[in-house]
Amino acid sequence: RKEVEQDPGPFNVPEGATVAFNCTYSNSASQSFFWYRQDCRKEPKLLMSVYSSGNEDGRFTAQLNRASQYISLLIRDSKLSDSATYLCVVNRGNQFYFGTGTSLTVIP
Amino acid sequence: GAVVSQHPSWVICKSGTSVKIECRSLDFQATTMFWYRQFPKQSLMLMATSNEGSKATYEQGVEKDKFLINHASLTLSTLTVTSAHPEDSSFYICSARDRVGVDEQFFGPGTRLTVL
Secondary structure (H helix, E strand, C coil), rough: CCCEEECCEEEEEEEECCCEEEEEEEECCCCEEHHHHHCCCCCEEEEEEECCCCCEEECEEEEEEEECCCEEEECCCCCHHHEEEEEEEEEEEEEEEEEECCCEEEEE | CCCCCEEECCCCCCCCCCCCCEEEEEECEEEEEEEEEECCCCCEEEEEEEECCCCCCCCCCCCCEEEEEEEECCCEEEEECCCCCCCHHEEEEEEEECCCCCEEEEECCCCCEEEC
16 A cells, blocks of 8 residues: 555646645554645645644645544635645655645636 | 755766766755655655765665765765666656754755756
């Protein structure tokens, strides 16, 4: 079983829509969780860390459910500039495990 | 935030030559650096984990004699692709973890390698 699983999409949504991504992880000993954003032909950039209490940054909300071993990312009021691939990353010790990424395209 | 640089940003070389890619943490010390490879429309694939002053740990299927990694200081790791072939053409990205214990990793801008 893969360490991290993500729906690759693609998700095509109109501007202003709300879109949610989920990611599951297989090892309950995983310690830290992140969402990264990667634009085409660029390096991943940290979008936000994910905590059990949930965290919000503007239009972005991330949530961690340890019992069910999944993390989620909610994007409200989608902008054209949100079009990218969103990577779910799980950390355990000195290892980082990447999901395959979920492709999002926001359509005018 | 922490900054990681990579050099060169892109390189084109002939088959059979060796290419060295540098990864530097500019404003922090990184005991651990990671090297990834990404093929078009695919996710990042971890190649190796590099710890300062010790041998790198390679992922299964990655040839350590072909992809030489040296992490000589707390701010520099190098990846050398030896005897490169066209199938080695890819986007190589490094990342570094702050020794202070911050969980997240910071990525370099990547190096696009094309082997003719």
